Amino acid sequence: MLRQISRPAIGLLCCALCTGVATAQATDPAPILPVLEKLKSVTTHPGADEIYDLVRKRLPRISLGTVYRNLEILSKLGEIQKLETGGSQKRFDGNPKHHYHIRCLGCTRIDDLMTDKPVNIEKAAARLTDYKIVGHRLEVLGICPDCKDKGFLQ
Numbered sequence: 463m464l465r466q467i468s469r470p471a472i473g474l475l476c477c478a479l480c481t482g483v484a485t486a487q488a489t490d491p492a493p494i495l496p497v498l499e500k501l502k503s504v505t506t507h508p509g510a511d512e513i514y515d516l517v518r519k520r521l522p523r524i525s526l527g528t529v530y531r532n533l534e535i536l537s538k539l540g541e542i543q544k545l546e547t548g549g550s551q552k553r554f555d556g557n558p559k560h561h562y563h564i565r566c567l568g569c570t571r572i573d574d575l576m577t578d579k580p581v582n583i584e585k586a587a588a589r590l591t592d593y594k595i596v597g598h599r600l601e602v603l604g605i606c607p608d609c610k611d612k613g614f615l616q
C-alpha cells in the first residue's frame with residue numbers, strides 16, 4: 463500500500479530538499495505520485511528510462527528529466543531506494559526497506575533476496591577494525607535462469 467502523501471506537502475519537501483531544481487520542481491510537483499505508483503507496481507528494479515516509459519502511458523507529456531528529478535526526490539524522502547549496483551545504469555527499487563539483491567551478469571536483471579542478515583557483517587567489521595561502522599552494502603552476482611538457458615558463461 464502506498465502511504466498517502468498530500469500534494470502540498472510534496473511541494474514543500476521538494477523545495478526544501480532540492481534547492482538546485484527548486485524552481486522547476488515547485489511549478490510541477492504532480493508527476494511525483496504517478497512515478498511512485500509505477501515504481502511500486504513492479505519488482506524489476508527498473509532504470510529511469512524504463513520508469514519513464516511506464517509513466518508516459520499515463521502522462522504522455524512528461525519528460526525524462528522530470529521523471530529523473532522525481533526519482534531523486536523520492537529516494538531522498540526514503541519512499542524508494544536508489545540502488546548502488548555495479549551496473550552502468552542507476553536502478554530504482556519501490557521497496558525502501560533494507561534488503562539484499564542478486565544481479566545477473568548476463569542481462570543485468572536484478573531480483574530481491576529477501577533474506578534476514580545471515581551473518582552480522584557490521585558486528586564482524588566492528589570487531590575486526592577500529593572503524594565506527596555506519597552501514598554496509600552487499601550485492602550477490604550470478605547468472606539468471608534465462609541467461610543460464612541461453613548458455614551464458616559456459
Ligand SMILES: [Zn+2]
Nearest residue numbers: 566569606609
Ligand atoms: Zn540474465
Ligand SMILES: [Zn+2]
Nearest residue numbers: 555557563574
Ligand atoms: Zn529490491
